[in-house]
Amino acid sequence: MLPKQIHSSLAHTVTADLTQNPKTTSFPSQTPLPFILQKCIALLQSCASSNSKLKQIHAFSIRHGVPLSNPDMGKHLIFTSVSLSSPMSYAHHIFSQIKHPNVFTWNTMIRGYAESQNPMPVIQLYRQMRVSCIEPDTHTYPFLLKAVAKLLDVREGEKVHCIALRNGLESLVFVKNALLHLYAVCGQVESAHKVFESMSERDLVAWNSVINGFSLNGRPNEALTIFREMSLEGVVPDGFTMVSLLGACAELGALALGGRIHVYMVKLGLTRNAHASNALLDVYAKCGSIREAQKVFGEMEERSVVSWTALVVGWAVNGFGKEALELFKEFKAEGLVPTEITFVGVLYAFSHCGMVDEGFEYFRMMKEEYGIVPRIEHYGCMVDLLARAGKVKEAYEYIKDMPVQPNAVIWRTLLGACTIHGHSALGEIARGHILRLEPRHSGDYVLISNLYASERRWSDVQKVRRTMLSEGVKKTPGYSIVELRNRAFEFTMGDRSHPLSDEIYAKLAEITKVLKREGYVPHTENVLADIEEEEKENALSYHSEKIAIAFMLLITAPQTPIRVWKNLRVCADCHLAFKLISRVYDRVIVVRDRSRFHHFRDGSCSCSDYW
Secondary structure (H helix, E strand, O other): OOOHHHHHHHHHHHHHHHHHOHHHOOOOOOOOHHHHHHHHHHHHHOOOOOHHHHHHHHHHHHHOOOOOOOHHHHHHHHHHHHHOOOOHHHHHHHHHHOOOOOHHHHHHHHHHHHOOOOOOHHHHHHHHHHHOOOOOOOOHHHHHHHHHHHHOOHHHHHHHHHHHHHOOOOOOHHHHHHHHHHHHHOOOHHHHHHHHHOOOOOOHHHHHHHHHHHHHOOOHHHHHHHHHHHHHOOOOOOHHHHHHHHHHHHHHOOHHHHHHHHHHHHHHOHHHOHHHHHHHHHHHHHOOOHHHHHHHHHHOOOOOHHHHHHHHHHHHHOOOHHHHHHHHHHHHHOOOOOOHHHHHHHHHHHHOOOOHHHHHHHHHHHHHOOOOOOOHHHHHHHHHHHHHOOOHHHHHHHHHHOOOOOOHHHHHHHHHHHHHHOOHHHHHHHHHHHHHHOOOOHHHHHHHHHHHHHOOOHHHHHHHHHHHHHHOOOOOOOEEEEEEOOEEEEEEOOOOOOOOHHHHHHHHHHHHHHHHHOOOOOOHHHOOOOOOHHHHHHHHHOOHHHHHHHHHHHHOOOOOOEEEEEOOOOOHHHHHHHHHHHHHOOOOEEEEOOOOEEEEEOOEEOOOOOO
């Protein structure tokens, strides 16, 4: 054992010299190995931000006789390497030299892979750990489950869950949180909720995970219900909570609720959170309140590419293609680099403006100037651009020449265009491809049936319907939703379930009379059925979106904006009627259909009748 004063002096010298120049640092020849090991470990513990220093210390330890297999040196090297996010190959090489790594070292390796870009080796590593008779502890499972969640391997996660349960560690809050996150991201929201319900102690991470799980997996109502429970428990939300909640609002089209969350964010100071602000911008855009989205964008302290992209896409889907393109020009002027998602929004804007040549020019720009390799979504926008412009044959040729395999969505876009523009031969080709890719999609049967009906091929219409029955394919029923006083009201075609249905239908009859005095003539060609003209007019009158608007005109104050969410594409007759209603009744009407928004004001629509 060295005298205390020599020990202290030597420690100071080693630390100073090695920090400056590890290669030239040397110990007296009689320095004990444990002391060298101790000093190297101390240096590793102070090596907070430099991979090069880490390797210098490693090399220094080897030169001075510390064996690579030394478990103490090895575990500190691995821990420092993982903490510095060094390549896992380096940590794994060190790990492979240690003869008997302890549980801390195993856990550090699992953590490193869990936080890396490639978590796949974690599963094999965990199996080796078990074979080596090393019992996992409280730190093993959270990182192991994090890695499995990244891999979206729910079956492996269930196996780990069972082992954690058997070892009595499943009840620990960190393990429960990791399990909850795993099930949520893998789409097993019922399992996630079951874990959540079993927790005696729930921290903010747990609440956020279950709310986000429901929101991401198409269960927005449940996400909002859990948030209400969270509020009653007195748990204060953070930015992550807001992002999940706003995602649920966007899914539901719940603008009023999104507005209340906005007020709540201002109160808690969460509007400075970039992720939450982007989610707020997105919810306003997806709920048809694009001016509010623009206002949020204008008030943001920091605008990222995500912020600009969200607003570009928002303008586009709300029918304001020219505004979307102007914003994109500002975006480029700021010196920002657009992403592939930004270009999806830009190309979508062109397709909804009918600007074919400009759209192809920007598609070229995306590839040649920004080096973005087009994805299927970009090719889909180009097919849609041609199809909406009535260039159906050109769209078909474009699909055939695409360097990627067209999916069902692209063929469905062509089929829809064939139905609108009357290309039955191409429609048959498109339908043949769709049947091979997604044979049980009800919307495709409806499209081809409508194509036959538009040509009065009633026997073929009947064949399609018989096929649907024999295959058990059911048509998706159309419905429309409006939000009023914190409640959502849903209407279907000919719906009489509402307590005020008599008043609603009386209002509907009044609207029809008023519109006819203004020159409205029903578009009965949209009723693709072999029935009399009067029956066609009645069928048009009872579309779900018309019932929803009659309800809102009946129940809301004059000049109150009306917002309707519809699950199918709005028909030409309803589109014409809404333009007239907006002028006659002096209302702003926003209709969000399956693919876009229509903003009706003073007798015109934001889409300029091009949709």
